[in-house]
Amino acid sequence: EVQLVESGGGLVKPGGSLRLSCAASGFTFSNAWMSWVRQAPGKGLEWVGRIKSKTDGGTTDYAAPVKGRFTISRDDSKNTLYLQMNSLKTEDTAVYYCTTDFVDSSGWSYHDAFDIWGQGTMVTVSS
Amino acid sequence: QSALTQPASVSGSPGQSITISCTGTSSDVGGYNYVSWYQQHPGKAPKLMIYDVSNRPSGVSNRFSGSKSGNTASLTISGLQAEDEADYYCSSYTSSSTSYVFGTGTKVTVL
Numbered sequence: 684e685v686q687l688v689e690s691g692g693g694l695v696k697p698g699g700s701l702r703l704s705c706a707a708s709g710f711t712f713s714n715a716w717m718s719w720v721r722q723a724p725g726k727g728l729e730w731v732g733r734i735k736s737k738t739d740g741g742t743t744d745y746a747a748p749v750k751g752r753f754t755i756s757r758d759d760s761k762n763t764l765y766l767q768m769n770s771l772k773t774e775d776t777a778v779y780y781c782t783t784d785f786v787d788s789s790g791w792s793y794h795d796a797f798d799i800w801g802q803g804t805m806v807t808v809s810s
Numbered sequence: 811q812s813a814l815t816q817p818a819s820v821s822g823s824p825g826q827s828i829t830i831s832c833t834g835t836s837s838d839v840g841g842y843n844y845v846s847w848y849q850q851h852p853g854k855a856p857k858l859m860i861y862d863v864s865n866r867p868s869g870v871s872n873r874f875s876g877s878k879s880g881n882t883a884s885l886t887i888s889g890l891q892a893e894d895e896a897d898y899y900c901s902s903y904t905s906s907s908t909s910y911v912f913g914t915g916t917k918v919t920v921l
Contacts, residue, residue: 727915728899785861795844795903796861
């Protein structure tokens with residue numbers, strides 16, 4: 684079964700740090716471009732950032748509100764995606780989802796559509 | 811990067827068709843055929859319904875269809891059913907920051 688399971692959320696004070704993990708199973712993680720998407724309570728979805736597969740360069744892109752504070756990394760040997768969050772602000776409070784590209788039945792990857800999602804992990808930034 | 815603009819709510823009776831719009835700019839919706847649509851039920855993770863403007867992943871009902879004209883993309887749900895009641899979000903690649911932008915979200919109510 685294809686699955687993503689996030690962990691590491693919790694309560695942190697403004698200015699603090701937190702590292703989220705996303706464990707993948709049921710697909711070839713090393714080939715996947717992985718993204719983080721967040722959703723503040725009662726609000727819409729917001730793309731946070733992405734890491735490409737190592738074969739495609741392994742580079743990262745970030746949304747403007749988190750650039751310079753958040754870092755996405757991956758450990759393909761552990762099938763795990765990470766989100767290191769530093770200098771946290773109250774506006775970072777949200778459910779954080781990891782997600783991966785859509786792959787069609789022929790094996791073609793569509794990097795601009797997010798198919799498999801985890802259940803999300805809640806991050807609360809508050810004093 | 812501002813969110814794409816969607817109507818806050820759309821409603822319809824069972825069996826009817828409804829359309830949700832998603833308006834962006836030439837840097838996102840209008841410039842690329844990389845629009846996708848997601849359905850989200852309360853407390854659940856989003857589900858991909860449409861990719862590349864008008865393509866359905868296998869397993870998604872053919873009652874869902876997508877299209878685009880200029881800077882506006884649309885999701886049409888035909889033969890509305892009770893289980894279609896959910897929040898819907900569009901998303902597009904944007905060249906303005908080499909990233910992705912989601913829509914503001916639309917709550918669909920089945921009357």
